[in-house]
Amino acid sequence: MFNTIYRRGLLSATDFSPLRSFLKRHGWRFGVNRFVAGERLEDATEAIRKLESRSLLSILDLLGEFVTTAESVEAMTQEILLTLEVLSRSGIAPYLSIKPTQIGLAVDADLAWENAQRILDRGRAVGAHICLDMESYPYLAPTLDLYRRLHKVHGNRVSTVLQSYIKGSLADLDDLLDLDPKPVLRIVKGAYKEDPEIVYRDKNRGARSFRGLERGATINVATHDERLLSEVAAFVRGAGIPHDRYEFQLLYGVKPKLQEAFVRDGHPVRIYVPYGKDWYGYFSRRLAERPANLMFVIRGLFG
Amino acid sequence: MFNTIYRRGLLSATDFSPLRSFLKRHGWRFGVNRFVAGERLEDATEAIRKLESRSLLSILDLLGEFVTTAESVEAMTQEILLTLEVLSRSGIAPYLSIKPTQIGLAVDADLAWENAQRILDRGRAVGAHICLDMESYPYLAPTLDLYRRLHKVHGNRVSTVLQSYIKGSLADLDDLLDLDPKPVLRIVKGAYKEDPEIVYRDKNRGARSFRGLERGATINVATHDERLLSEVAAFVRGAGIPHDRYEFQLLYGVKPKLQEAFVRDGHPVRIYVPYGKDWYGYFSRRLAERPANLMFVIRGLFG
Numbered sequence: 005m006f007n008t009i010y011r012r013g014l015l016s017a018t019d020f021s022p023l024r025s026f027l028k029r030h031g032w033r034f035g036v037n038r039f040v041a042g043e044r045l046e047d048a049t050e051a052i053r054k055l056e057s058r059s060l061l062s063i064l065d066l067l068g069e070f071v072t073t074a075e076s077v078e079a080m081t082q083e084i085l086l087t088l089e090v091l092s093r094s095g096i097a098p099y100l101s102i103k104p105t106q107i108g109l110a111v112d113a114d115l116a117w118e119n120a121q122r123i124l125d126r127g128r129a130v131g132a133h134i135c136l137d138m139e140s141y142p143y144l145a146p147t148l149d150l151y152r153r154l155h156k157v158h159g160n161r162v163s164t165v166l167q168s169y170i171k172g173s174l175a176d177l178d179d180l181l182d183l184d185p186k187p188v189l190r191i192v193k194g195a196y197k198e199d200p201e202i203v204y205r206d207k208n209r210g211a212r213s214f215r216g217l218e219r220g221a222t223i224n225v226a227t228h229d230e231r232l233l234s235e236v237a238a239f240v241r242g243a244g245i246p247h248d249r250y251e252f253q254l255l256y257g258v259k260p261k262l263q264e265a266f267v268r269d270g271h272p273v274r275i276y277v278p279y280g281k282d283w284y285g286y287f288s289r290r291l292a293e294r295p296a297n298l299m300f301v302i303r304g305l306f307g
Numbered sequence: 308m309f310n311t312i313y314r315r316g317l318l319s320a321t322d323f324s325p326l327r328s329f330l331k332r333h334g335w336r337f338g339v340n341r342f343v344a345g346e347r348l349e350d351a352t353e354a355i356r357k358l359e360s361r362s363l364l365s366i367l368d369l370l371g372e373f374v375t376t377a378e379s380v381e382a383m384t385q386e387i388l389l390t391l392e393v394l395s396r397s398g399i400a401p402y403l404s405i406k407p408t409q410i411g412l413a414v415d416a417d418l419a420w421e422n423a424q425r426i427l428d429r430g431r432a433v434g435a436h437i438c439l440d441m442e443s444y445p446y447l448a449p450t451l452d453l454y455r456r457l458h459k460v461h462g463n464r465v466s467t468v469l470q471s472y473i474k475g476s477l478a479d480l481d482d483l484l485d486l487d488p489k490p491v492l493r494i495v496k497g498a499y500k501e502d503p504e505i506v507y508r509d510k511n512r513g514a515r516s517f518r519g520l521e522r523g524a525t526i527n528v529a530t531h532d533e534r535l536l537s538e539v540a541a542f543v544r545g546a547g548i549p550h551d552r553y554e555f556q557l558l559y560g561v562k563p564k565l566q567e568a569f570v571r572d573g574h575p576v577r578i579y580v581p582y583g584k585d586w587y588g589y590f591s592r593r594l595a596e597r598p599a600n601l602m603f604v605i606r607g608l609f610g
Binding site for chain 1: 513517520533534537538539540541542543544545546547548
């Protein structure tokens with residue numbers, strides 16, 4: 005209850021335009037860099053190297069969502085293609101998260117398909133994995149359509165995301181589990197401000213993850229809930245699921261000790277590394293998610 | 308840290324003789340009956356029936372530990388034999404927990420063996436299961452010896468208890484896992500006031516339980532730690548362990564909502580039902596275990 009009020013309140017507050025301008029201008033001074041690797045690609049590659057030295061895998065995310073103009077879409081797509089080159093030249097196997105509207109889904113489904121093809125074709129040459137991320141509810145069905153088309157051509161070089169708080173997520177999961185080859189799915193609770201009618205209060209991530217693993221999918225559980233992580237670890241041990249069939253995915257800067265504890269126990273742990281100029285939406289969702297994250301920023305303001 | 312101080316402090320306080328006399332005299336007035344079914348066997352059978360109506364299994368425990376005279380041992384053994392009769396005549400399949408010193412282990416190992424045989428022979432006729440419980444460290448090795456002898460004759464009509472906080476518990480577990488048939492083990496953290504040298508701070512119950520299940524034993528996980536219960540549930544689901552290979556065991560009166568939640572999810576849940584006049588040691592360990600339990604008693608005192 006407190007969590008819901010806090011979350012909705014914080015998301016409304018960060019929508020408030022004077023606060024938005026202030027944070028956008030001064031954010032770096034008091035702790036955005038705890039959650040965002042930097043504004044430039046070089047910042048991101050440096051972050052990936054540091055994570056590597058701690059035995060952590062990375063998933064790179066060029067920030068920017070709800071992109072609605074063809075010009076921005078082309079710029080984003082170019083930036084993503086450049087990222088593939090730069091990472092691969094740095095000797096890093098690229099593992100990227102892409103928002104569907106970055107490649108045009110809010111403009112035109114065919115545009116998104118063509119841009120995804122450009123990215124995946126270039127990606128094939130450099131051994132990249134592309135995770136087609138999920139934005140808010142209106143993009144859910146078109147994103148799954150796009151994913152299915154891509155999966156047919158590129159198999160498991162592309163994955164997508166299931167937001168378990170969406171009421172239709174169980175049906176979506178079951179549909180996806182019929183794919184051949186079995187899909188790679190990132191399972192998250194979902195963090196957008198949605199109509200309460202379409203989301204569960206109960207997040208069901210454990211149940212969704214177990215079902216996916218039981219039916220042969222590769223499941224990447226994205227959470228900071230220590231209990232859920234332990235449950236999945238126990239399930240995986242019980243079922244004898246090999247290391248290439250699951251990952252624990254956590255966000256850059258959130259609970260670093262937890263990240264390391266699961267690495268120490270021998271689990272594959274991948275860190276979501278966001279970078280880029282458009283960090284505001286991402287940042288405010290991190291604050292909404294956990295009062296501890298807001299406290300971190302407040303301490304930055306006064307310390 | 309707080310927990311350790313609280314626990315040791317409370318165990319010392321309840322050893323303090325004026326407090327002990329006061330509580331022994333007035334305990335029933337302010338909440339002993341939350342944790343103890345009653346002083347008489349009829350109280351216990353009534354509690355078992357009530358649990359049955361909530362789909363909960365029972366393990367009946369005649370209170371009394373560290374029994375050191377041959378007279379008390381004979382009285383206890385008679386009471387246990389009577390309990391088998393009464394339960395069976397009431398149509399209840401007896402599932403009893405017995406402390407080794409109740410049947411004579413503090414007097415003489417042969418006496419304990421003979422009394423255990425009397426109980427298990429009578430138990431066979433009424434389809435009883437006997438769990439040979441574990442007391443404090445000095446009784447550990449003799450109890451395991453007794454259990455092994457009994458297991459050879461009575462197989463899995465007898466089970467025993469592994470206290471995971473004991474440093475030797477992993478080696479003990481591995482030895483027990485070589486038994487044929489694979490043993491039935493209740494895994495607990497352990498709640499006696501022991502020399503810090505021989506106990507772990509980390510309780511290791513999860514690791515012990517998984518190992519036991521992997522090696523084919525029947526594991527009864529005795530805990531109120533919701534996270535541990537969820538981990539075991541996840542392991543069991545992953546490994547496809549059938550319902551007759553594990554149980555969740557919780558104590559009478561502790562976290563009733565948790566008991567019911569796991570029953571609702573389809574897990575076998577058994578409640579440890581203590582009864583009898585000698586409830587003081589058991590009661591003080593419950594207070595030491597969780598500040599919430601002490602608060603319950605304090606509210607009883609003033610309300």
